[in-house]
Amino acid sequence: MTSIILRDVSVDHDNHRVIDGLNLTVDSGERVALLGPSGCGKTTILRVIAGLDQVAEGRVLLGERDVTGLHPRDRNIAMVNQEASLQPHLNVERNLGFALRLRKVPQEQIDERVEAESRAFSLKDLLRRRPKTLSGGERHEVALARSLVRRSSVLLMDEPFSKIDPVRRGILLRELIQVQEGYGVTLLIATNDQRVALGLAERIAVIEKGRLVQVGSPNEVYNEPASTFAAGFIGSPPMNLIDGIVTRLDGQVHVQAGPLSLPTWNTALTSYLGAPVTLGIRPQDVQVDPSPRGAVLRLQVVRREFMGKEVTVHLATGSGLHLTATVPHPGPDLDGRVGVTILPAEVHLFDPVAGTLITHGV
Incomplete structure (x- = not known):
């Protein structure tokens, strides 16, 4: 050998x-x-x-x-x-x-x-x-x-x-x-x-x-x-990559991307306050609830792709945020509104200029 x-x-x-x-x-x-x-x-x-x-x-x-x-x-x-x-x-x-x-x-x-x-x-x-x-x-x-x-x-x-x-x-x-x-x-x-x-x-x-x-x-x-290159190239559907910023709300550090705001206890992110970041979220980690009450986000189903036992759903808000999620069949109806929850532990943060990983889990 x-x-x-x-x-x-x-x-x-x-x-x-x-x-x-x-x-x-x-x-x-x-x-x-x-x-x-x-x-x-x-x-x-x-x-x-x-x-x-x-x-x-x-x-x-x-x-x-x-x-x-x-x-x-x-x-x-x-x-x-x-x-x-x-x-x-x-x-x-x-x-x-x-x-x-x-x-x-x-x-x-x-x-x-x-x-x-x-x-x-x-x-x-x-x-x-x-x-x-x-x-x-x-x-x-x-x-x-x-x-x-x-x-x-x-x-x-x-x-x-x-x-x-x-x-x-x-x-x-x-x-x-x-x-x-x-x-x-x-x-x-x-x-x-x-x-x-x-x-x-x-x-x-x-x-x-x-x-x-x-x-x-x-x-x-x-x-x-x-x-971000590896994140977007590996995985089907590919990872959601969303522009965001590290900010402080009510004394707590948050990672924010449009209407999505995730509190973080990752002390390393305090050095990124005010800095732009790219959020990476696998479609499999986007939790979709047919009832939008109590969820982090409320989005509309704009497209569905049948994948056998799973359904890929494309979600959007009026403010321009788009997410892809993979959910069990039959999944939510087209044009329906759903609640979406993102677990901070499953979020990747990348440097938007260099494209390199900052941290996994916020």
């Missing part, structure tokens, strides 16, 4: 810095997801590790070996790219064994490995078919299985599930975890799909504009987002 270590890595494309001073360690045998929007640098990070892109500054290590200037073929890395490129003139079975034949692996071993991965990923019925007869999702599945046939110590995956339907994706995620753990492969996946990252990874590295903004377990990045 092999770890991946990026030390102060920067990458330039056309005189533009696309990765800036990145430090990241993926432990041997670990599953880590690079999560961020399209164009944030996720693919470039994978290509740097694979040796397909060169660094402007910094070092790339696989285990204790510095591979910064090493040719891709000498790194013992398997990579699945977004295009799921397959050899068009070969059927699925021969595509699966293609890299092994290039390395002069005995045919008996090739047959054993192809059999194992085609069984693990339920590809037995596709072995005699050519790539042009496969759907986009099937080609990605073949490319995924092919990468594991090599038994490389490191596997890099770039949006491997983007063309696979949700039901099949869930099955493949479970199969991939089982195979990865069985082989002890170090796995780094790039995705803009939080469902893939949260379901697959042991740790998530959140990337924004070529910078690493947070690394942590799925639970940590969801419950303790380090920035």
Whole structure:
């Protein structure tokens, strides 16, 4: 097994810095997801590790070996790219064994490995078919299985599930975890799909504009987002982010956002008196009561989204405050008025300029 270590890595494309001073360690045998929007640098990070892109500054290590200037073929890395490129003139079975034949692996071993991965990923019925007869999702599945046939110590995956339907994706995620753990492969996946990252990874590295903004377990990045970017990108529906201010009312420090006013006993916030803040509230933490009496706020239901056992409701006041809440089915009626309660302990406060977390719980 092999770890991946990026030390102060920067990458330039056309005189533009696309990765800036990145430090990241993926432990041997670990599953880590690079999560961020399209164009944030996720693919470039994978290509740097694979040796397909060169660094402007910094070092790339696989285990204790510095591979910064090493040719891709000498790194013992398997990579699945977004295009799921397959050899068009070969059927699925021969595509699966293609890299092994290039390395002069005995045919008996090739047959054993192809059999194992085609069984693990339920590809037995596709072995005699050519790539042009496969759907986009099937080609990605073949490319995924092919990468594991090599038994490389490191596997890099770039949006491997983007063309696979949700039901099949869930099955493949479970199969991939089982195979990865069985082989002890170090796995780094790039995705803009939080469902893939949260379901697959042991740790998530959140990337924004070529910078690493947070690394942590799925639970940590969801419950303790380090920035407004992480807070808004992770979670479905995304976290409510509301402009507010720290003020004093009747001798008590309050966090106020329009008609929402939350008293706080967090003494650290006294140093923020008069300062603007951004309140972050998960939709699941917005408590909705069909009876508005006694609630902190009274809002109108302006939109409903059916989500099975839950309903996402969009709420608004006449003063311009908007909140999204997730409530059990059937939820309140459209255009109805409801009471809303916000627990101070569930509120995140962020610096509105830097976007960084000030505190969780007011």
